[in-house]
Amino acid sequence: xxxxxxxxxxxxxxxxxxxxxxxxxxxxxxxxxxxxxxxxxxxxxxxxxxxxxxxxxxxxxxxxxxxxxxxxxxxxxxxxxxxxxxxxxxxxxxxxxxxxxxxxxxxxxxxxxxxxxxxxxxxxxxxxxxxxxxxxxxxxxxxxxxxxxxxxxxxxxxxxxxxxxxxxxxxxxxxxxxxxxxxxxxxxxxxxxxxxxxxxxxxxxxxxxxxxxxxxxxxxxxxxxxxxxxxxxxxxxxxxxxxxxxxxxxxxxxxxxxxxxxxxxxxxxxxxxx
Amino acid sequence: xxxxxxxxxxxxxxxxxxxxxxxxxxxxxxxxxxxxxxxxxxxxxxxxxxxxxxxxxxxxxxxxxxxxxxxxxxxxxxxxxxxxxxxxxxxxxxxxxxxxxxxxxxxxxxxxxxxxxxxxxxxxxxxxxxxxxxxxxxxxxxxxxxxxxxxxxxxxxxxxxxxxxxxxxxxxxxxxxxxxxxxxxxxxxxxxxxxxxxxxxxxxxxxxxxxxxxxxxxxxxxxxxxxxxxxxxxxxxxxxxxxxxxxxxxxxxxxxxxxxxxxxxxxxxxxxxxxxxxxxxxxxxxxxxxxxxxxxxxxxxxxxxxxxxxxxxxxxxxxxxx
Numbered sequence: 001x002x003x004x005x006x007x008x009x010x011x012x013x014x015x016x017x018x019x020x021x022x023x024x025x026x027x028x029x030x031x032x033x034x035x036x037x038x039x040x041x042x043x044x045x046x047x048x049x050x051x052x053x054x055x056x057x058x059x060x061x062x063x064x065x066x067x068x069x070x071x072x073x074x075x076x077x078x079x080x081x082x083x084x085x086x087x088x089x090x091x092x093x094x095x096x097x098x099x100x101x102x103x104x105x106x107x108x109x110x111x112x113x114x115x116x117x118x119x120x121x122x123x124x125x126x127x128x129x130x131x132x133x134x135x136x137x138x139x140x141x142x143x144x145x146x147x148x149x150x151x152x153x154x155x156x157x158x159x160x161x162x163x164x165x166x167x168x169x170x171x172x173x174x175x176x177x178x179x180x181x182x183x184x185x186x187x188x189x190x191x192x193x194x195x196x197x198x199x200x201x202x203x204x205x206x207x208x209x210x211x212x213x214x215x216x217x218x219x220x221x222x223x224x225x226x227x228x229x230x231x232x233x234x235x236x237x238x239x240x241x242x243x244x245x246x247x248x249x250x251x252x253x254x255x256x257x258x259x260x261x262x263x264x265x266x267x268x269x270x271x272x273x274x
Numbered sequence: 275x276x277x278x279x280x281x282x283x284x285x286x287x288x289x290x291x292x293x294x295x296x297x298x299x300x301x302x303x304x305x306x307x308x309x310x311x312x313x314x315x316x317x318x319x320x321x322x323x324x325x326x327x328x329x330x331x332x333x334x335x336x337x338x339x340x341x342x343x344x345x346x347x348x349x350x351x352x353x354x355x356x357x358x359x360x361x362x363x364x365x366x367x368x369x370x371x372x373x374x375x376x377x378x379x380x381x382x383x384x385x386x387x388x389x390x391x392x393x394x395x396x397x398x399x400x401x402x403x404x405x406x407x408x409x410x411x412x413x414x415x416x417x418x419x420x421x422x423x424x425x426x427x428x429x430x431x432x433x434x435x436x437x438x439x440x441x442x443x444x445x446x447x448x449x450x451x452x453x454x455x456x457x458x459x460x461x462x463x464x465x466x467x468x469x470x471x472x473x474x475x476x477x478x479x480x481x482x483x484x485x486x487x488x489x490x491x492x493x494x495x496x497x498x499x500x501x502x503x504x505x506x507x508x509x510x511x512x513x514x515x516x517x518x519x520x521x522x523x524x525x526x527x528x529x530x531x532x533x534x535x536x537x538x539x540x541x542x543x544x545x546x547x548x549x550x551x552x553x554x555x556x557x558x559x560x561x562x563x564x565x566x567x568x569x570x571x572x573x574x575x576x577x578x579x580x581x582x583x584x585x586x587x588x589x590x591x592x593x594x595x596x
Contacts, residue, residue, distance in 0.1 A: 006403075010403055013407040020415055039438050085323065088320070108320075113578075114328065145327045212536075245429065255420075
């Protein structure tokens with residue numbers, strides 16, 4: 001490659017970096033600005049008088065703390081339950097050949113094809129029949145349905161990567177099949193289990209549309225719902241809004257950076273090993 | 275997913291096959307043949323959830339689309355009235371519906387086209403830049419990828435603010451309202467969607483590109499192929515499966531775009547901003563016509579199946595289906 005084209009590519013590459021980082025930078029930048037500095041016709045590209053006032057507005061809102069608690073609770077419960085259920089199902093798919101296996105696999109994939117806006121109305125009505133509409137348990141089961149396909153798919157890849165011979169060896173040595181799974185397979189797929197759970201947690205933490213349909217009471221708000229409500233109740237105040245956005249996004253960004261590589265490899269493992 | 279991806283992996287099942295082929299019956303064989311309920315127990319919890327909260331609502335959706343289902347049915351416990359195809363007839367004669375269809379399809383083309391082209395472009399670019407630039411690109415994409423869609427929508431809303439938006443300043447258009455004209459408003463919504471969708475596309479396409487065997491590219495170059503020819507004849511055909519998967523997923527996600535427009539318009543979009551998803555939602559929750567909204571939802575599902583079907587067909591005509 002010639003030096004000229006290399007330079008051109010580098011410049012375009014840096015432009016890509018700027019375009020994709022700028023909105024995030026602008027959010028953080030705004031969050032640290034006092035009101036007057038934010039509302040200038042010529043924008044300030046650095047907070048000249050950095051302040052925590054916007055963050056204080058956020059933490060002074062009691063609903064923020066309720067929403068934080070709810071988000072943590074719902075995300076945590078979704079992850080734990082989804083991992084147990086998905087691990088069992090992935091084990092069945094990866095290690096057994098049974099009548100209906102293909103139907104099950106197809107159903108799991110098809111769930112991802114159903115548009116959310118289409119299913120959300122009958123899902124809401126079904127949850128109301130079960131007395132679960134506008135409750136956190138209702139939200140958890142709804143998240144479960146939508147996070148299971150991905151979790152099953154990825155975990156199946158990780159389990160397929162463990163040679164079945166290892167379990168057979170353990171069974172020859174006197175383990176029961178369940179014992180072999182618990183003592184051999186589980187420890188080996190633990191890294192995959194951890195990254196899949198972080199990914200599921202991020203999905204639950206970021207989710208907006210389902211929550212918007214299912215939840216209406218203040219006390220059941222999750223963070224994304226709180227954020228949009230915050231705009232409406234206070235009138236659009238971009239300082240606190242950007243501070244709240246920063247608080248919601250930063251933990252996700254950190255987690256995502258940790259697992260990003262492993263998730264990619266889990267996906268390819270699932271794709272290549274049938 | 276291709277057929278081969280759905281095929282059974284090597285596992286206990288495969289190991290059992292030779293045993294069944296043994297000609298002499300043995301006690302061992304009989305045991306193997308016995309019905310093994312374990313896999314069914316393993317998939318039971320997942321199946322219950324999927325059937326209960328996906329299968330049943332889907333059936334309900336179809337049934338409701340033929341009924342008049344409103345407040346009386348929800349709160350009064352009245353049995354729903356069967357209305358046959360009335361809901362569908364109403365939908366197809368509602369001009370608002372056709373506008374919404376047109377908008378949704380157009381938006382999907384713009385969003386899917388934009389995010390696929392830019393994503394592919396960035397993936398190709400990542401192969402051609404020095405390592406430190408590639409590292410920076412990956413970092414910025416991963417950061418953007420992890421931002422919740424509500425947060426990114428609020429970021430873009432703030433950047434396009436009427437008085438103090440940084441975009442107006444950058445473009446030298448003070449006090450420009452981006453939302454009066456819905457073409458511009460949808461432009462902002464598309465920018466949010468594309469900005470959020472490109473990272474997944476670029477990173478997975480780059481991963482696929484780096485698996486293209488370098489011998490193939492070298493051989494073509496030795497034979498005198500230009501880099502354009504190598505791209506068209508070797509690289510792109512090899513990564514077509516992942517491109518196809520990403521395109522189908524993007525169509526599914528973008529045809530039902532809701533949150534970005536909804537949040538940009540502060541949860542009360544005017545009719546200028548009705549897309550199919552918003553149209554169905556407004557019918558269901560504001561007019562309380564759940565039957566009607568269910569019929570709209572069915573139309574969305576069918577439309578989606580059609581769009582994906584046409585796309586897959588056009589690919590197979592091009593020889594894209596293996």
